[in-house]
Amino acid sequence: MSDLVTFGETMLRLSPPDSRRLETASEFEVCAGGAESNVAIAANKLGIPSTWLSKVPETPLGRRVVGELRQHGIETDVVWSHRGRQGTYYMERAGKPRGATVIYDRDDTAISTAKAREFDIDRVQNATVFFTTGITPALSSTLRDTTASMLKAARSGGTTTAFDFNYRRKLWAPDEAEQTLTKLFPGIDVLIIAARDARTVLGFEGDPRQLAHKLGSQYDFQTVVVTRGSEGAVGWHDSVVHEQDAYETDTVSKIGTGDAFTGAFIARRLHGDDVPTALEYATATAALKRTIPGDVALVSQEEVEEVVSSGGSELSR
Amino acid sequence: MSDLVTFGETMLRLSPPDSRRLETASEFEVCAGGAESNVAIAANKLGIPSTWLSKVPETPLGRRVVGELRQHGIETDVVWSHRGRQGTYYMERAGKPRGATVIYDRDDTAISTAKAREFDIDRVQNATVFFTTGITPALSSTLRDTTASMLKAARSGGTTTAFDFNYRRKLWAPDEAEQTLTKLFPGIDVLIIAARDARTVLGFEGDPRQLAHKLGSQYDFQTVVVTRGSEGAVGWHDSVVHEQDAYETDTVSKIGTGDAFTGAFIARRLHGDDVPTALEYATATAALKRTIPGDVALVSQEEVEEVVSSGGSELSR
């Protein structure tokens, strides 16, 4: 039985090596990446048994994705589908002023047809925390219903619900996202949201402290975490706001930083830490993630502890 | 102005290195591959100016495909589209008894919406030969109409029409293919078809000589070429059947062998060779292709001549 159950799509990520361009690529590095499995992995690395639920095509590509997630240690409980594609995305790394490029190729995927009744809802209701993100309902109208049903089932089973807003402008328009996601808010206990999304999608104003406070008060969340990219995060809980600065990093890959943060935050809360402590570990995990290629936070608890206690390690031999 | 104009889809091909499995792949080799561009490239390598027509997404992936085709020397004349995906396919190499695996991911591509009126039909009508394959009408109902229209336009402009039957069971059922493609036969001058397809899709019986003869007589083609995989080919022309054995090869990649054959056959016919000579060059080009990784026949005229004249070269220094 897992303490954390997450639900969402995981894609095959295809990236040219280094900072080469898609336009002339002669090879792609391949890895699995998706917000909900990234979060499950990060939480698992911090000692929380975690399971990822999804619907995946019964093809070598689908098995490729599930195999990698198992390699990273989490449990997977997937509906194998004979219809629908495996979602992919193309990712091109780049420094300033080019900026990384993402091309989604995730239409008509197996998961886009996933209905709540296809999953073993006991797994969700027996978990301590259920987690999904704003990406899932953006993928299809079926998934909007499924997301709502699963959040509802979780709540009714006494499971805490956590949700990362994760607005993706390449998937839907801000107003459509706003309408869809705010409808889900009453069923959510813990909201994680980027300050940028709070402003541009939900129309809130103010600094991250103010955003956290306004969101928490207006929607009756238990906890709200507002992330500020490379500048740390703010947590609102019991009407109190806590700030956490980011750690200095030599960034290798930004992708998955937010998921590492969220997974670690949930994990430490499940271990019983208070919000400020959980924010500290979450920020440390996010900093470590940035030094690691790929989508997932391949960290150990000891490494996170070391960053929290001393800001990171030197070459040790 | 090109002597040969071809029309069809070219995909991005993604292959794990060597004979590794998709299920555990951590990198993909990337190249462009599609029957119609493969044919144009092979013909071009044998000295026939060739152009490939297509509809391609205006994305780095679409530009990736077009760039590679230009690198191989042909002209490209594409409709750039802001809708529709870039088709891809996953290819896993394997020896006996595993057998290579192909997974198509080519639904909802840009080309599936291509209409004849989007192309500069003068290019087709000013060419000496227009070529497409049975894959194109298999991709969408729109493309069935488009293929028919373009063959018709070519014929009405005095352009010879050549067509490779190329049945793909992962795209459509045999009876659907049979109904669709035989309707196109009256507009086709030169048919290339695998003996296997003549039997299992069109229901003909007999050895390749008989298949060629029956097809030629029944449908009033100018020329029919029946290919026999690694055992050579048979050509029917002016009611005479010509046989050509295959050359011995150290096979590195089978994919594209038929296209190399067809491109070279068309090229040599355009150079004025008779059918038996063209079959000989076509078979030699196919043999060379099998020694080359990827989809396309990166050969030179000199190399083909050398195979025809002496069966191939030794290490020369």
Place this chain on the structure above:
Amino acid sequence: MSDLVTFGETMLRLSPPDSRRLETASEFEVCAGGAESNVAIAANKLGIPSTWLSKVPETPLGRRVVGELRQHGIETDVVWSHRGRQGTYYMERAGKPRGATVIYDRDDTAISTAKAREFDIDRVQNATVFFTTGITPALSSTLRDTTASMLKAARSGGTTTAFDFNYRRKLWAPDEAEQTLTKLFPGIDVLIIAARDARTVLGFEGDPRQLAHKLGSQYDFQTVVVTRGSEGAVGWHDSVVHEQDAYETDTVSKIGTGDAFTGAFIARRLHGDDVPTALEYATATAALKRTIPGDVALVSQEEVEEVVSSGGSELSR
């Protein structure tokens, strides 16, 4: 709960690419390989839930091994150790007349200290089959006792015991192996042994049919399988001998072929097949394994079925 539980060491395998030499290698390909986990994976791929038991160092290298085994789909139940090395082996591929080279570096490993009481013996006793090989007792005197204890525990729990003789001359002398392993024979139900080992280690004479018969009669095994390398296998069961020829293969990697055979044999027996049918599937799985780089049989049940029914597949698209 797993139907098959295996116990043994899995090493990190380090190989120069292609057929390059260790002596000048500038990179190593890395994968996990060990007879007992290879067998578990092959059985799992054929539909039998399988678990691998072992003792592994609590280091990135130990986690590397376990992660890869999980990726391949099996369950792992390992004792994490703070003492002892991760075993490695260097493997150099080569064609004739060079021959592949293996250099073991597996002294003082974590597993060499593994005692039966460190493992949850219920897992063994609740399984339908318990499997280990002659490599395990070759690794340390502690492991000789552990192997004996675990076979005994399995038997007493009603679990069928299967054992691959797997003599490794780089680990011990023939007479030492003979003395140690024949002492284990009374606790073994199913013996798999190479004809070569039956001759040079156990001193039997005759063709594989005779070897199987003599072994089966003399030691009161339930089933004996004598393998003949690339020439198939012979099975002895209920005093009847069954022969199975090998399938033709384009061999990419011989290592793990025997384990693929054994895993598939056990799996099909667990599915209820009789010995001749299980030998057929085992031989087909071994043939597929030879087309796959690395130690493990990354096959699917469908692929094995296809080899059994038609001798393997052609390029299909």
Place this chain on the structure above:
Amino acid sequence: MSDLVTFGETMLRLSPPDSRRLETASEFEVCAGGAESNVAIAANKLGIPSTWLSKVPETPLGRRVVGELRQHGIETDVVWSHRGRQGTYYMERAGKPRGATVIYDRDDTAISTAKAREFDIDRVQNATVFFTTGITPALSSTLRDTTASMLKAARSGGTTTAFDFNYRRKLWAPDEAEQTLTKLFPGIDVLIIAARDARTVLGFEGDPRQLAHKLGSQYDFQTVVVTRGSEGAVGWHDSVVHEQDAYETDTVSKIGTGDAFTGAFIARRLHGDDVPTALEYATATAALKRTIPGDVALVSQEEVEEVVSSGGSELSR
């Protein structure tokens, strides 16, 4: 018909991966690079149809170079030669304090024998701009005459002549360069020159503004651009000097930065921009180039616009 025609040598560039040393390299990355084709590609990426003229050996190496340039989208019009080598250069990347190393291996190349009469001079005279650099006349005495003839032909056909001074100390001595190149100045409309070259080769003094002014006045150019490495550029036109600062970049490869600048400057001038605007786009294109491995500016017009308008993009998804 191309708006921009360039003439010069393009070499095969051989580089050890990352920052490895030539002295121990076991592999080389291969790409095509040459100032004049780099400029054509950059201009073409910014929407100006461009053609590169050259003389190239009729070998796989010569075809390799031409194929890559075609892949990047430009037209190539080359004299295929049966005599003379393909020029190569070895490039070793390095950070401070090592500094990148270039070893030229470009003696006795095919292009070193190129005479003006070998080229279709109409292509030059029908272009809007003809471009070459100070590297071309440094390669052989034949090429000194050829460069002079082609500039003269361009001018007489009403084509604007643009010239990048590009002094290369590994090709010739400063005084030889100074004597040769200043003789060409009367035939040049637009001069691009590094401040360093203006000082050490031509003996001018002062800051870049002063250098631009002195050069412009003394030699009666239409336009002079003085580049200042990573500190931007200065443009002199109609007796007015315009300054442009450089954009901040995460530099991956400096080589080709100047060519990206020049190609973009010419392209924007051809689109009708005034000098300050063209300098802005040129600087933005140069900044993007620095994020891209290899010699050429694989950019899109949209990317350049985004840098000009907002200083570059963040990760967008």
Place this chain on the structure above:
Amino acid sequence: MSDLVTFGETMLRLSPPDSRRLETASEFEVCAGGAESNVAIAANKLGIPSTWLSKVPETPLGRRVVGELRQHGIETDVVWSHRGRQGTYYMERAGKPRGATVIYDRDDTAISTAKAREFDIDRVQNATVFFTTGITPALSSTLRDTTASMLKAARSGGTTTAFDFNYRRKLWAPDEAEQTLTKLFPGIDVLIIAARDARTVLGFEGDPRQLAHKLGSQYDFQTVVVTRGSEGAVGWHDSVVHEQDAYETDTVSKIGTGDAFTGAFIARRLHGDDVPTALEYATATAALKRTIPGDVALVSQEEVEEVVSSGGSELSR
């Protein structure tokens, strides 16, 4: 006859590419690395004929190590052993806050049994300088005796003895190191030590100047060099302390920086430089090393001169 003879272990280093993690590595880059051979190579690159003494297994792995050292130009004089492993170490690169990770796998190596009498002691006594480090006696008790014997033999032959303290906490405890190494001090002429080791292992206090002075006075060394990581070094000689700042570097690999420093320091002293000049060259060599992947300082004398004279080179072509 070599001017510098060094003695110690050289390992095979196995590193995942880039900043990937050991835990998921699918390939390792392989190189040879060991403090004493690194020092010999650096000195040799600066023009001092150098020889490395060691005991190495007579296996492809041992030959791999020796071959690479010969490639880098030094002489090797090794005792080939049929017992004992080749030492390896796993190295994971990482930026802040992760920090590089080293896992030693160097127990039971061939060298751990090396006795002084196995070596041709004339080689040591005929050298001008004999060098080893604090790593050697940390490897086995046999090597403690061997190190002492060789230092003694060197001294008695009139050879200057140089020693890098090189404390490795993964090999032994500080107090054990302190007791062992200070016993060797009377036989050492030139000590190189990190400020950190002087403090945490030897218990000295103060800034590097003070550390150098205290060490020099207390133990009667001829010369003491205290290194300060990326902040340069301090040299004490004839009771005078000299400071040298570090050069700015774009660091690619820190490993081997200290050895590059030490090798260059010894080389320049052997060329007759005074201590401040030798420190300058040593610091320049260390700075160059940081730009080079792997363990060894693949530099040329010209490059070092250029850093000393001008702080490093720009792209030159």
Place this chain on the structure above:
Amino acid sequence: MSDLVTFGETMLRLSPPDSRRLETASEFEVCAGGAESNVAIAANKLGIPSTWLSKVPETPLGRRVVGELRQHGIETDVVWSHRGRQGTYYMERAGKPRGATVIYDRDDTAISTAKAREFDIDRVQNATVFFTTGITPALSSTLRDTTASMLKAARSGGTTTAFDFNYRRKLWAPDEAEQTLTKLFPGIDVLIIAARDARTVLGFEGDPRQLAHKLGSQYDFQTVVVTRGSEGAVGWHDSVVHEQDAYETDTVSKIGTGDAFTGAFIARRLHGDDVPTALEYATATAALKRTIPGDVALVSQEEVEEVVSSGGSELSR
């Protein structure tokens, strides 16, 4: 002091991976290759101390070549030159019917200016055997004189002279080769020549036995070896002809097979073997070479013994 001294050019070899084409290569594998150093390495691997003499550019490329030869264990004694290129060659692997392609780029190399007086002729005269090939005098007229002088010096110092005819049609015409090389014959003791060269260059007729006999009688050689490619060799000595069949091989790389043969033949003769035994070892070494990528025979004496005694090894573990 070396028993074998060889003299000749060693090139940098650049090859696309696998069987890819030069025309589209994006990377080259790099290694050193030259007949005379290949022979020295093969002899050295079989236990004969060997030295290679040459003239090499004082550049990273020249040092790259020398470093690799040292890595393979031989001594190098080179004249470092500040003029002249490092010779390179491009090699494209291919199976039937394509055939491997070699493109030489070895004009104006440093070695082409090498004069006998630049070398320490004592090294030649103190060796037991001096070896060079017909490639050396093909490289320049200076080298024709140098080759003659060195053979003469060797003879006058009592050193046995061995010579591989090695005709290269890409370097010179048959008649030019014939005139030049037969003039050297009186100074040669041991001639190795391919049957093909004996026929097409020297105009002899007959089977290899006859060729050996005719050559031996006509030119008064001590020993003549006629090689028959993959069909073994024939040795003539003391008017007796000995035949040796080739071993069966899985060929990975043909290049360097002849040099492996010759190096081993010389080595075994120096060890005191008679001609038939030396032919057997030479053929075994050549067979092993064919399993090894690159130009050189990275074999061990044990491996050669094993092929001679048992025809090669199986996987051993």
